[in-house]
Amino acid sequence: MPREGGVVDEQAMKGIGRQIKLPWSKAVEIAAKSMKVRMGRSVVTTASIVLAIAFLMSILTGTTLTTSLRTRPQQEVLRVREQLEQVEAGAIAPFAFPDGLSEDQLSREISSKRKRAEEDETDPLVIQRLFDEVAVAEAARQVLRADTDYQRARAMLDWQVSNARLELTNIENEWQRLVRRLRLEGVTGLSVEVTRAPPERGYFRMLAEEMEPRDRWLGVVAVMVCFVGIWNAMLMSVHERIREIGTMKCLGALEAFIIKLYFLESSFIGMTGTFMGILIGFVLSFVRASWAFGFGPLYSYFDFGGALLSAVFTLFIGSALSVLAAVFPAYRAAKYDPVVAMRVEE
Amino acid sequence: MPDSIVRTREVKRFYEMGDTKVHALRGVNLEVYAGEYISIMGPSGSGKTTLFNMIGGLDKPSEGKVYIDEVDVAQLDAYELAWLRCRKIGYIFQTFNIIPVMTALENVTLPMTFAGLTSDEARNKGAELLDKVGLGDRLNHKPFELSGGQQQRVAIARSMANDPAVILADEPTGNLDLNTGQEIIELLKEMNETAKVTIITATNDMKMLSASDRIVWIRDGRVDRIEKRSDLDIDEGKIGGVEDL
Numbered sequence: 001m002p003r004e005g006g007v008v009d010e011q012a013m014k015g016i017g018r019q020i021k022l023p024w025s026k027a028v029e030i031a032a033k034s035m036k037v038r039m040g041r042s043v044v045t046t047a048s049i050v051l052a053i054a055f056l057m058s059i060l061t062g063t064t065l066t067t068s069l070r071t072r073p074q075q076e077v078l079r080v081r082e083q084l085e086q087v088e089a090g091a092i093a094p095f096a097f098p099d100g101l102s103e104d105q106l107s108r109e110i111s112s113k114r115k116r117a118e119e120d121e122t123d124p125l126v127i128q129r130l131f132d133e134v135a136v137a138e139a140a141r142q143v144l145r146a147d148t149d150y151q152r153a154r155a156m157l158d159w160q161v162s163n164a165r166l167e168l169t170n171i172e173n174e175w176q177r178l179v180r181r182l183r184l185e186g187v188t189g190l191s192v193e194v195t196r197a198p199p200e201r202g203y204f205r206m207l208a209e210e211m212e213p214r215d216r217w218l219g220v221v222a223v224m225v226c227f228v229g230i231w232n233a234m235l236m237s238v239h240e241r242i243r244e245i246g247t248m249k250c251l252g253a254l255e256a257f258i259i260k261l262y263f264l265e266s267s268f269i270g271m272t273g274t275f276m277g278i279l280i281g282f283v284l285s286f287v288r289a290s291w292a293f294g295f296g297p298l299y300s301y302f303d304f305g306g307a308l309l310s311a312v313f314t315l316f317i318g319s320a321l322s323v324l325a326a327v328f329p330a331y332r333a334a335k336y337d338p339v340v341a342m343r344v345e346e
Numbered sequence: 347m348p349d350s351i352v353r354t355r356e357v358k359r360f361y362e363m364g365d366t367k368v369h370a371l372r373g374v375n376l377e378v379y380a381g382e383y384i385s386i387m388g389p390s391g392s393g394k395t396t397l398f399n400m401i402g403g404l405d406k407p408s409e410g411k412v413y414i415d416e417v418d419v420a421q422l423d424a425y426e427l428a429w430l431r432c433r434k435i436g437y438i439f440q441t442f443n444i445i446p447v448m449t450a451l452e453n454v455t456l457p458m459t460f461a462g463l464t465s466d467e468a469r470n471k472g473a474e475l476l477d478k479v480g481l482g483d484r485l486n487h488k489p490f491e492l493s494g495g496q497q498q499r500v501a502i503a504r505s506m507a508n509d510p511a512v513i514l515a516d517e518p519t520g521n522l523d524l525n526t527g528q529e530i531i532e533l534l535k536e537m538n539e540t541a542k543v544t545i546i547t548a549t550n551d552m553k554m555l556s557a558s559d560r561i562v563w564i565r566d567g568r569v570d571r572i573e574k575r576s577d578l579d580i581d582e583g584k585i586g587g588v589e590d591l
Contacts, residue, residue, distance in 0.1 A: 016417050019428035020462045037447040247443040250404070251504070252432020252460040255424065339404045342439065 022257055031264040038237070045233035046273040052226035053277025053318050058285035059219045060207070060310035065289045067210045068303035070182055070190060071198040073175045076301075078197045080171055084164040090157055097143060097156065106141040110134050125173045132169045136162040174297060181293050203309040223317060230325035234266050238333040245333050246341025255334035262330035263323070270322020277318065278311050350416075351511055351544045352378040352401050357410035359396050359567075370396040372567035373410065378546060380511070383538045383557060386548045388564035395516065397564060398548040402437065402514045403430055415511055432460050436505025436543070440517035442497040444489040450476060450500045451485040457507040475503040479533060495526035502533055506541065513537070515547040519554070531557050 035042045117130035139159035146152035172194075179190050201209070211219075238245070245258055290298045359371040370393045378384050378401075388394040399405035400412050403419045412419045415434060422430065431437075444453050451472050458468035476485055479499040489497055498518060505513050515534065519527030535557045538545045547554060555561060555575070563570040 016422065016426050017429045017433070018425040019432060019460070022460065022462075026459055034447045243441075243443060244445050247437075247439075247445060248456070249428075250402075250431055250437045250443075251457040252428050252508075254428050257460075337404075339399050342404075342441075342443070 019252060019254055021254065024260065027257060027260040027264055031261050031268070034241075034261075035265055035268065041233070041236070042269060045229065046269050046276070048229040048233075049226055049270060049273025049318070049322070050277040050280060052222045052229065053274050053314060054281035054284065055222040055277075056219055056226075056317065057278050057281025057310060057314045058288075059211075059215045059222070060314060061282050061285040061307060062289065063207060063211050063215065064203075064303055064306035064310055065285065065298065066182070066185070066187060067206055068301050068306060069178055069289075069293055069297060070187060071200075072301040072303070073171065073178055073297070074194045075197040075200075077168070077171050077175055077194040080164065080168045084161070084168055087157075087160045087164045097140070097159070101140060101144065103141055103144050106137050106144070110137045110141070113137070125176065129166070129169050129173060132162070132166040136166050138162075178293060178297055185292055203306055203313075206306070223321065226318065227321045227325050230266055230270060230322050231329065233269070234262060234326050234329035235332075237265065238262065238329045241333070242336060242341045245336050246338040249336070249338045249341070258334040259330045262333055263326055266322050266326030266330070267319070270318060270325075274315055274318030274322070278314050281314070282307065282311065349380045350377045351380045351382075351414070352376070352546065353413040353416075354397075354400065354407075355411045355413075357397070357400055357407045357412060359393075359400065359405070359408050369567050371400070371407070374564075374567070374569055376562060376569060378512075378544060380544055381538070381542050383535065383545045383559045384547070384562060385554045385558040385560075386546065386562045386564060387550065387554075388570070390550075392564045393567040394548050394564045396567075398514065398516055398546070401512075401546060402435055403427060428460075432457055433508045434511050436507070436510040436513040438498070438501050438505050438513060438515035438518045440520040442489075442494070442501050442521070444492075444497050444500055444504075446489050449486045449488055450481060450492065450503075453489075453500055454504045454507055457504060461508045472503070472507070475506055476500070478506075479503045493526075494522050495529060498522065498526075498530050499533065502530070502537065506537060506543070509541070510543060512544045512546060515545065515549075517549055517551075518547060519549065519551045524553075527551060528553055 113130050113134045117127045117134070121127045121130065136159065139155065139162040142155040143152060143159050146155045175194065176192050179192050182190055248258065249255075286298070354374050354376045357371055357374045358369070361368045361370065372393075374393075374397055376397075386394055386398060396405065400407055400419075401414070403412075403414060403422075406412075406420055414430065417430075419427075419430075444450075445456065448456065451469070454472040454475055455463075455465075455468035458471060459465075463471070473482070473485055476482055476499075479502050481496060481499050481503070484492065484496065489500070492500065502513075505515075513534070518534065519530055522530060531551075531553055534545055534547070537543055547558075559575055561573045561575070563573070
């Protein structure tokens with residue numbers, strides 16, 4: 001016999017509980033398992049993210065490296081010039097004079113370098129540097145020969161000036177070589193003459209001003225590829241598991257749990273891909289830049305802050321994308337009606 | 347009179363398809379008592395599966411009421427429905443629906459996990475259940491390492507995970523050969539007798555008749571007739587070999 005509604009409600013109160021929410025650890029366990037089993041597909045998805053992120057990272061790092069190569073040497077040239085002026089005015093503390101130098105040693109060095117500069121070398125930059133080195137050695141010999149304290153102090157000052165000139169020569173020569181290479185790489189608007197240093201800028205302002213339009217466009221494309229890749233992978237993953245999702249719901253899984261599963265899966269794939277992409281993108285662009293500009297200048301003018309910010313920025317984009325791209329598929333998975341899900345043929 | 351575990355009152359279900367209304371159920375009144383083994387039979391398209399989904403809380407009626415353990419299913423929110431599916435109802439499917447990435451034991455313990463059991467408790471209970479269905483030596487086999495009959499045994503163990511009041515078996519023998527199907531029916535009957543769990547099957551398998559206490563025949567979205575096993579003219583020895591009780 002049908003009972004009265006009131007009785008039914010009363011019994012409902014004591015009969016039915018509310019399903020508990022499962023801890024994240026369980027979701028992590030299950031998500032990890034399903035990724036392990038579908039390793040092949042997970043690897044392909046991850047690879048597409050690695051590629052896209054590596055591409056983005058190499059664009060950012062490339063811009064950062066090129067920019068640091070064209071700004072930092074100029075700043076350095078100006079700094080050394082200023083230092084030279086100060087030394088010539090006798091205004092800064094002396095360098096430490098190297099101990100253990102002998103007059104004979106210095107004389108031998110002077111004659112061999114002078115001979116090299118006058119007879120062997122043809123490159124004017126090298127010849128100039130050799131003469132500067134001779135000047136430093138001669139000044140050092142003067143320091144050793146000086147009899148009185150006064151003479152010695154004067155000679156020390158000469159030695160310092162020669163030293164600073166040598167440094168300036170070196171750095172200006174390096175800048176000239178860099179300019180040639182930068183021009184070969186398509187960087188325009190560079191002058192061998194350093195008159196004023198490019199400004200120190202924040203990372204994003206630097207990117208906005210230095211990134212070429214083509215690179216900017218390619219970066220956007222890389223990001224979109226990454227986004228669509230994750231989205232597609234997650235949709236596929238949902239689709240091939242519709243029945244599994246339906247089964248889980250029949251066994252008492254809450255929608256939130258299903259969403260958690262897909263979120264974890266896409267975040268993990270996204271994070272792994274992003275980290276690997278950042279690493280690969282950085283290494284590739286560094287190797288490429290050292291092939292183009294030489295490892296020495298790249299290392300000495302390396303913009304650590306810029307590289308770090310590139311990595312952080314890329315990490316942010318990669319993670320945001322993988323979470324965003326998972327939203328819709330995860331929601332779709334969770335909303336599947338178990339009845340519909342069960343009817344799907346596999 | 348025994349307690350009713352599932353009760354439907356004038357249940358109707360129709361689907362809108364364009365301008366036409368397709369009636370799957372046209373008003374079903376049915377009462378299933380605790381501890382019964384009941385089979386819902388009918389040709390495909392009769393509304394058998396729809397009724398079955400209603401009883402299992404998988405689908406909601408367009409009109410009428412479905413009570414599971416005297417609770418109106420339509421009144422439940424998502425959390426309560428999930429709780430119901432987890433604790434009160436065990437599902438068995440024609441296609442087994444064992445989760446392929448998990449071992450037999452993990453499949454059985456999943457509903458226990460959803461119910462909040464600790465891993466150790468679930469592991470012990472799961473092993474016990476798998477032992478009961480005759481798979482005690484295959485706890486860590488993956489579904490693809492198991493035959494159809496074995497997979498269905500895992501599904502039966504899984505449906506028993508949280509000591510449900512009702513097991514709903516949708517064509518449990520539909521994808522199995524004759525002998526394996528018979529074994530599964532016997533196993534269900536055994537669960538019905540030892541664990542006192544109510545079993546409701548939707549089936550076309552005549553082997554099921556001998557195991558059932560009552561058979562509900564569905565036709566054109568209505569209950570055509572309900573037969574008690576004692577009324578059936580079946581020589582049980584020939585059909586299933588199930589002993590008369």
